[in-house]
Amino acid sequence: xxxxxxxxxxxxxxxxxxxxxxxxxAVQRSLVxxxxxxxxxxxPRDADQKLLLDQIGExxxxxxxxxxIGAKQESFVRVAELSRGLAQALRGDPHFTRVLNGExxxxxxxxxxLPYRYLLSPTLDTHVFDTEFLHDExxxxxxxLASPAAGLLKPWLARDPTLEMLKLAQRWTPAKTPQMRDGxxxxxxxxxxLLVETxxxxxxxxxxxxxxxxxxxxxxxxxxxxIEISGPGYFSVLVNASTRKEAEWLSGIGTAAFALLLxxxxxxxxxxxxxxxxxxxxxxxxxxxxALVFGPIHGITLAFGFTLLGVAQEYPLRLLxxxxxxxxxxxxxxxxxxxxxxxxxxxxxxxxxxxASSVAxxxxxxxxxxxxxxxxxxxxRYLLPAVLPARFRDVAELTWLERLRVRLDxxxxxxxLPWTLLVLACAAIGFAPTxxxxxxxxxxxxxxxxLLQREGELRAALGAPDVRYLLVLDAADADxxxxxxxxxxxxxxxxxxxxxxxxxxxxxRYLPSLATQKARQAKLPDRAxxxxxxxxxxxxxxxxxxxxxxxxxxxxxxxKLPLLTPKVFGASLLGARLNAMLVERDGSALGLAxxxxxxxxxxLAKAVAQLGGGVxxxxxxxxxxxxxxxxxxxxxxxxxxxxxxxxxxxAIAFRNLSRAWHVIAPMSLATLLVLAVLxxxxxxxxxxxxxxxxxxxxxxxxxxxxxxxxxxxxxxARRTLHxxxxxxxxxxxxxxxxxxxxxxxxxxIGLTxxxxxAFHFCLSIIFNRxxxxxxxxx
Amino acid sequence: xxxxxxxxxxxxxxxAELAPATTALIASLRRTAPANTSYAEVRFVHVLRRPLxxxxxxxxxxxxxxxxxxxxxxxxxxxxxxxxVNVQREGKTPRTFSLERAPELGALLSGxxxxxxxxAAALNLDFAIETTQHNDDWRLNxxxxxxxxVKQLSAMIVDGRxxxxxxxxxxxxxxxxxxxxxxxxxxxxxxxxxxxxxxxxLCGSSGP
Numbered sequence: 001x002x003x004x005x006x007x008x009x010x011x012x013x014x015x016x017x018x019x020x021x022x023x024x025x026a027v028q029r030s031l032v033x034x035x036x037x038x039x040x041x042x043x044p045r046d047a048d049q050k051l052l053l054d055q056i057g058e059x060x061x062x063x064x065x066x067x068x069i070g071a072k073q074e075s076f077v078r079v080a081e082l083s084r085g086l087a088q089a090l091r092g093d094p095h096f097t098r099v100l101n102g103e104x105x106x107x108x109x110x111x112x113x114l115p116y117r118y119l120l121s122p123t124l125d126t127h128v129f130d131t132e133f134l135h136d137e138x139x140x141x142x143x144x145l146a147s148p149a150a151g152l153l154k155p156w157l158a159r160d161p162t163l164e165m166l167k168l169a170q171r172w173t174p175a176k177t178p179q180m181r182d183g184x185x186x187x188x189x190x191x192x193x194l195l196v197e198t199x200x201x202x203x204x205x206x207x208x209x210x211x212x213x214x215x216x217x218x219x220x221x222x223x224x225x226x227i228e229i230s231g232p233g234y235f236s237v238l239v240n241a242s243t244r245k246e247a248e249w250l251s252g253i254g255t256a257a258f259a260l261l262l263x264x265x266x267x268x269x270x271x272x273x274x275x276x277x278x279x280x281x282x283x284x285x286x287x288x289x290x291a292l293v294f295g296p297i298h299g300i301t302l303a304f305g306f307t308l309l310g311v312a313q314e315y316p317l318r319l320l321x322x323x324x325x326x327x328x329x330x331x332x333x334x335x336x337x338x339x340x341x342x343x344x345x346x347x348x349x350x351x352x353x354x355x356a357s358s359v360a361x362x363x364x365x366x367x368x369x370x371x372x373x374x375x376x377x378x379x380x381r382y383l384l385p386a387v388l389p390a391r392f393r394d395v396a397e398l399t400w401l402e403r404l405r406v407r408l409d410x411x412x413x414x415x416x417l418p419w420t421l422l423v424l425a426c427a428a429i430g431f432a433p434t435x436x437x438x439x440x441x442x443x444x445x446x447x448x449x450x451l452l453q454r455e456g457e458l459r460a461a462l463g464a465p466d467v468r469y470l471l472v473l474d475a476a477d478a479d480x481x482x483x484x485x486x487x488x489x490x491x492x493x494x495x496x497x498x499x500x501x502x503x504x505x506x507x508x509r510y511l512p513s514l515a516t517q518k519a520r521q522a523k524l525p526d527r528a529x530x531x532x533x534x535x536x537x538x539x540x541x542x543x544x545x546x547x548x549x550x551x552x553x554x555x556x557x558x559x560k561l562p563l564l565t566p567k568v569f570g571a572s573l574l575g576a577r578l579n580a581m582l583v584e585r586d587g588s589a590l591g592l593a594x595x596x597x598x599x600x601x602x603x604l605a606k607a608v609a610q611l612g613g614g615v616x617x618x619x620x621x622x623x624x625x626x627x628x629x630x631x632x633x634x635x636x637x638x639x640x641x642x643x644x645x646x647x648x649x650x651a652i653a654f655r656n657l658s659r660a661w662h663v664i665a666p667m668s669l670a671t672l673l674v675l676a677v678l679x680x681x682x683x684x685x686x687x688x689x690x691x692x693x694x695x696x697x698x699x700x701x702x703x704x705x706x707x708x709x710x711x712x713x714x715x716x717a718r719r720t721l722h723x724x725x726x727x728x729x730x731x732x733x734x735x736x737x738x739x740x741x742x743x744x745x746x747x748x749i750g751l752t753x754x755x756x757x758a759f760h761f762c763l764s765i766i767f768n769r770x771x772x773x774x775x776x777x778x
Numbered sequence: 779x780x781x782x783x784x785x786x787x788x789x790x791x792x793x794a795e796l797a798p799a800t801t802a803l804i805a806s807l808r809r810t811a812p813a814n815t816s817y818a819e820v821r822f823v824h825v826l827r828r829p830l831x832x833x834x835x836x837x838x839x840x841x842x843x844x845x846x847x848x849x850x851x852x853x854x855x856x857x858x859x860x861x862x863v864n865v866q867r868e869g870k871t872p873r874t875f876s877l878e879r880a881p882e883l884g885a886l887l888s889g890x891x892x893x894x895x896x897x898a899a900a901l902n903l904d905f906a907i908e909t910t911q912h913n914d915d916w917r918l919n920x921x922x923x924x925x926x927x928v929k930q931l932s933a934m935i936v937d938g939r940x941x942x943x944x945x946x947x948x949x950x951x952x953x954x955x956x957x958x959x960x961x962x963x964x965x966x967x968x969x970x971x972x973x974x975x976x977x978x979x980l981c982g983s984s985g986p
Contacts (some may be wrong), residue, residue, distance in 0.1 A: 076861075144832045146824050148846070148856050148863060148883040151930065154952070157825055181859050183876040547825055750977060 005119040008388070013387040016277065016379075023284045031287065032296040037133040043358060045630060048616075051472060051590070052623040059188075059466040061594045062202040063097075063580070064195060065212070065231040067459040068223055071191030080182035082224045083192035089218040092194060094213035097576035098197035102185035104178065110572045115557040117164040120512060126518040127189055129162075129530055131553065134537035137162045140543055159283075159550040167495065171509060172574070178461050187461060187498040191226070195462050197580065202232035205240035212237055230455040232467060235447045243743045250741055254734035265726045266320055270389040276317045278384060282312045282376030289371035290364050297368075298361050304691050305368035305657060307749060310734075312376035314727050315340060318706075319380055321718075321723030325394040329385035335716065337381060339705050344377040346649040347698050353642035357634055365691075395722040396715035405714070405721050414766055418744050425669075425676035432679035437632050438686040439625040463502065465594030468621050469601065471504060473591035473612035478582050481591035483513035488615055491607070492593075502597030502606045506583045517563045524559045527552060635690050641696075643668065646701070666763035670700050673763075674756045688748040696756025699731060703764040704714070724761070731757040800909045801898040803916060806941040808896025812842035818964040820972050821956040828971045833964065842892040858887055881930045882948050882956075885922060889934050902935060905934065915939050915982050937981040945981035957981065 044050035053069050069086065070079035087101040118124060127133045144153050148655070156165060178193050185193040196215065200207030214232060220225050262271045286305055290297050318340055323332045351373075354366035395401065428622040428730055429436075458464075473488075475481040485508035492504045512520070525533065530552055538548075570579045583590040598604065608617040643664075651660035671693055678689065703724055731753065738750025814837050821830040837845035846852040854867040863880055866872040878886045892901035901907060905920035918936040922928045930951050937945040940969075946958040957977050961968065969976040 142826065142830070143852060143854075145826065146819075146821055146832055146848075147854065147865060148880045149873065150823070151880050151882060152875070154823075154825070154954075180862065180874070180876055265892070426840060541827055544825055544827055636882075744915075 009387050012383070013273075014591040016281075016387065018285060020277075020280055025287065027284055027287050027291065031291060033299050033302065034296045044627070048618055049627050049630075051470075051618060052620055052627060061467045061470075062232045063198050063200070064464055065198060065215070065229055065233055066455065066462055066464060067194040067196060067215075067230075067456065068187050068228045069190040069194065069219065070226050071187065071189045071228065073190060073226065076181055076186065076190060076192075079192045080184045080186075080192070082219070082222055083184040083194060086215075086219050086224070087194060087220045087510075089222070090215065093214055093218070095197055095199055095214050097580060098195075100195040101192065102180055103183060110574075113564070113569075113572055114159075114165075115554045115561060116553060116556040117160070117168055118524055119520050119561065119564060121164040121167050122512075123162060123164060123167065124523045125516075128523055129525050129533060131533045131536040134533055135717045136162075138537055138543065154296045156478060159554060161548055161551055171578075177380045177463055178655055183461070190716075191228075193320055193458070193462055196574075200233065203236050205236045208233040209237045209240075219620075228454075230451065230458050235451065235455075236449075243745060246741050246743050247738075247746055250737050250746065251734075254737050257733055258730050258738075261726065262728050264649075265395075265722070267343075267393055268389060268391070271320055274320060274384060274388060275313065275389075278314050278316050278376040278380045281379045282309055282372035282414040285375035286368040286372030290368045293367050294360075294364050298364055301361055301364040302431060304365050305372065305406045307349075307691065308695050308698070309372045309376070310371045310695055310731070310753075311702070312373055313730070314699070314702050314723075315344075315377055315380040316384060317726050317730075318723045319384055319388075320392075321395055321726060322719045323388070323392050323394065323721075324396070324715075329388045333381065333385055336706075336709075337527065339709055340377065340380075342653045343702050343705055344373050344648065345647045346653075347648050350642035350646045350694075353638040356641070357638045361635065362511050362635075362638070363674040369507075376540055382496060394715075398718070398722070401722055402714070405718055408721075408765060417766055418665070419765065421673060422669060425672045427677035428680040429672075430684070434679075434682045435684050437629070438684040439628045442741075443727070460597070463596055464630070465505065465596045466598050468619060469595045469598050469604075470618045470620065471506075471593035471595060471608065472618045473507070473593065474616070475589055475591070478584070478589045479514050481582060481589050482508050482511060482566070483515060484515060484614055485591055486513055488611060490613065495604060495607060498603075500598070500607075501595050501599040502594050504593055505581075506593045507578060507591045510578045511564065511566060511569050511580075514565070521559060521561070521563070524555055526559065527556045530555055550711075552630060580639070617667055631687075632685075632690075635687070639690065641695070654754070659708060660706050662767050663701070666704050666767040667697055667700045667760065670756060670759035670763045673696050673759045674752055677755055678752065686748060688745050689752050692749040692752035693756065696753045696760065699727070699753075699757055700706055700760030700764070702727065703760050704767070707767075728757055728761045782931040788890075790935050794909065796898055796902055797909065799911070800907060803909065803911075804893065804898040804901060804918075806891050807938070807943060809838065809894045811838055811843075813838045813894065815960050816964045817958045817960050818966070818968065819956060819958045820968060821952050821954070822974060824952065829970060831972060836958075836960070838890060838894050840894055842887065843979050844887045844890055856883075858883065870939075881927050882950065885927065885934055886946065886948065887918060889936070889946075905972065910930070939982060945977075947981070 029640065044052070069082055073079055083101045084103060087099045087103065090096050092100045140163060141153070145152060145157075153163075156163070162168075180186065187193050198211045199213055202208065212229060215229070216227060228439060259272055262275055263269065264319065265271070281305060286309065287297065287302070290301065290305075313407060318336055319329065319333050322336050323329055337400075348370045351366045351369050354369075356361045357363065357366075377634075398629040459466075471492075473484045475484050489506055489508060492506060495501055496503060508516075532706050534548055534552065565610045566582060569575045570582075581592050581594075583592065587645035595604075601617075605617045605619075608615055646667075647664045649658065650663050651657060653661050654663075674693060674696060675685075678685065683689070706720050706724055709720060711720065733749045735757065739754050741747045741750060780883060806855040806905040814835055816835050817833070819830075819834075821832070823830065832850075832867045833850045834846065834848040835965050837847070839845065842858070842860070844858045846856040847855075852868065854865065856866075857864050858877060861877045862874055863877050863883060864872055864874050864925050877887070888904050889901065892898075892904070899909075901920070905922055906925070908920070908921075910917045916938055918938075920934040920936065922931055922934070928951070931948060932951050933949045935945075935947040935949070937947070942961065944963050944965055946960070948957075955974070957969075959977070959980060963980055966980055968980070
């Protein structure tokens with residue numbers, strides 16, 4: 001019979017593991033992990049916030065990579081060659097929308113669009129192609145032919161004697177550009193500078209990583225060495241990688257230490273498997289449930305979800321510690337199951353508050369955690385007891401445990417301590433000098449300061465646009481945006497002249513509105529008129545006869561061209577630039593003009609406000625801060641609701657307010673104490689602290705519940721103490737390790753949970769100690 | 779045909795050993811910087827029916843430093859500093875561009891620097907040198923070794939007498955040419971309109 005039980009045990013274990021593996025493979029096959037940070041932001045409340053969510057990491061300025069190649073090399077000729085080679089390679093790469101290295105590329109306009117130069121260039125706004133104008137222009141061309149720049153001019157002269165292409169190329173070149181050397185942008189330290197715009201948004205580390213890998217691969221394929229990349233997209237890749245590396249390293253050590261602790265605590269290698277199976281089942285179930293409900297899962301949901309699932313680690317430990325000699329595992333568990341069930345149920349109810357937060361990422365997190373906890377709890381109750389090894393040691397026999405229990409019982413009760421702590425905590429929170437909340441989104445994923453400084457240098461050297469400010473043009477459609485952009489361009493020039501800002505890149509710089517194009521087109525003379533004017537302008541006979549036939553042809557073509565719409569222009573090579581500046585939304589259009597070198601934001605904001613009429617200066621930093629402020633209100637409410645739900649659940653389960661108080665009070669006070677310690681240490685709180693506080697509270701709930709538990713013998717009390725000790729020591733160690741991390745996000749989680757677990761444990765003891773006569777009624 | 783294409787893609791052949799007479803001739807052209815000389819430049823441009831004539835002064839400030847001032851028919855100053863060319867014309871905003879966008883100017887600069895430095899070896903690095911001498915008159919026919927440059931500038935010809943260079947002629951690949959007459963020759967009458975033959979005659983050789 002015992003043989004049959006053992007066989008069944010192995011069979012069940014095998015089937016369980018197989019199901020997990022199958023589920024794992026299925027999940028892995030269908031899992032789509034997104035890394036867009038916006039899923040973790042609240043839904044926008046006003047237009048600026050809405051725009052911010054669209055623009056964060058996706059705005060033209062933040063998609064720029066700043067590159068320096070070949071710094072400190074001996075021959076700049078070679079570096080310039082590399083710069084040209086790299087630019088050419090990247091211009092054909094689908095990862096990038098724009099590559100600038102200083103080369104003026106007169107062929108930037110698609111050949112088929114060349115006749116459009118007369119509609120794109122502002123020349124016709126102030127001139128007409130009459131005899132006088134043409135004669136003046138041609139005289140200048142004669143002088144140009146005598147100048148050292150003649151070589152630049154000759155290939156274009158016949159087709160474009162008024163140099164419209166050159167005017168357009170100059171118009172499309174950023175106002176402030178780096179030093180030129182050998183035809184490319186050069187840095188003071190001897191490298192070449194490039195500016196590359198990616199298709200991928202900055203805060204999509206996976207897509208950014210692919211683009212950066214492609215870039216570096218192309219550079220190395222050219223035989224280049226020494227490439228330095230900077231910019232928001234690169235930072236997101238870097239931070240992602242360093243966070244992941246450190247998290248993996250620390251959790252590796254943590255897992256090893258946890259395994260060692262289990263071996264010491266239970267003296268059986270089977271304990272490792274027993275501890276791993278429920279959490280693995282819960283995690284897989286969580287992923288599967290989230291994928292089922294939401295489709296793609298956010299990377300942060302996964303990371304936070306695994307963190308919060310740490311609560312489930314307690315379930316198998318409770319089972320292992322509570323096994324009694326001479327009683328089956330299943331029956332041993334029955335004694336603590338009601339409490340465990342209550343803990344699971346109340347945690348799940350509390351996470352419903354996250355679900356109600358209307359933040360997509362937090363909703364995912366709620367589904368993941370609730371499904372994970374229920375499944376981990378369920379398998380601990382119904383499957384795990386059947387697969388536990390028959391041989392085990394009843395921890396109640398440990399003599400040191402009894403000594404510890406007696407000493408804990410005998411310790412002074414300090415009923416005044418919680419109240420004192422409450423006052424101190426409130427004082428610490430109330431009087432802490434640093435800001436309560438970390439509103440700066442960038443602080444969530446901090447970049448080493450020397451890299452930020454270098455980025456600032458490169459951005460200034462390249463004249464690249466500012467990531468903080470955007471000029472937003474609101475109109476009914478894309479053409480309306482262009483018209484508005486033209487309307488304010490003279491003011492924009494005044495702001496630039498007034499040194500408030502170095503450059504404003506308006507969308508109409510690339511494409512004039514249809515009305516302007518139409519007006520220019522109307523000023524183009526017909527073939528006969530132009531030919532006559534040209535003949536008179538060239539009658540002194542300096543140019544070969546009929547030299548300018550291609551010019552006359554192009555003007556004639558331009559007269560009959562359909563106007564260039566943003567859509568058609570957007571499909572051309574250069575159009576990618578315009579596309580990045582035009583956003584269609586809800587049947588209206590937005591134009592986003594980037595600003596470079598903002599010197600006087602206040603004056604600029606005032607001037608823009610006076611303009612009115614659909615033009616706004618958007619301060620992305622202010623908008624993101626208001627967004628975060630809005631966010632924390634929601635999270636605060638969610639947490640408060642969670643606490644109320646939890647208290648209600650516990651009170652209803654106990655049907656006794658005093659007992660519920662002894663569970664809820666230490667939990668709440670411990671959470672407050674963690675906050676107080678963090679604030680006393682000058683820490684400003686972020687999303688990561690809040691998630692960590694939630695995990696700590698979940699663990700604290702267990703300690704409080706189990707300490708409060710009325711047990712009928714001291715052996716069972718010893719088992720409870722043993723289970724709680726194993727849980728507390730493992731949690732403090734694993735998260736204490738994270739607290740030593742150099743990555744602020746990991747440090748925030750680690751420190752908060754480790755502190756929380758310690759406080760919850762101590763306060764549970766203080767709150768729940770009773771005279772032993774009351775505790776063990778005979 | 780394919781052999782020819784291949785040859786065009788090969789790196790320039792290693793500089794041949796220079797004849798001692800050529801080395802001596804080039805060494806005799808050495809001038810101490812700074813040096814100024816007036817010039818008259820005739821440019822034959824195919825899009826123009828008449829050649830352009832410019833007069834002004836050249837300034838040699840040492841290796842890599844060349845300045846060209848136009849006094850007539852308009853006033854303009856071109857300076858080369860490093861790889862940057864700066865053109866300032868009266869009444870216009872100055873223009874700056876990279877030297878490699880004006881290959882003729884680059885060739886003129888490296889040719890000038892090597893000639894006025896008397897450095898035959900340096901000249902031989904950038905150009906294949908062909909020398910013809912007739913009594914006191916001589917001609918250096920310089921063909922750029924760089925395959926990309928030769929696509930734009932087919933030859934640079936320096937005519938001289940004794941230790942004096944008298945003419946610099948640039949022949950562009952598209953058939954256009956310009957000749958700079960230096961020193962005494964700058965004041966010579968060029969004819970109305972100037973022809974290639976007249977200019978060649980002034981430079982004192984059998985003609986380009």
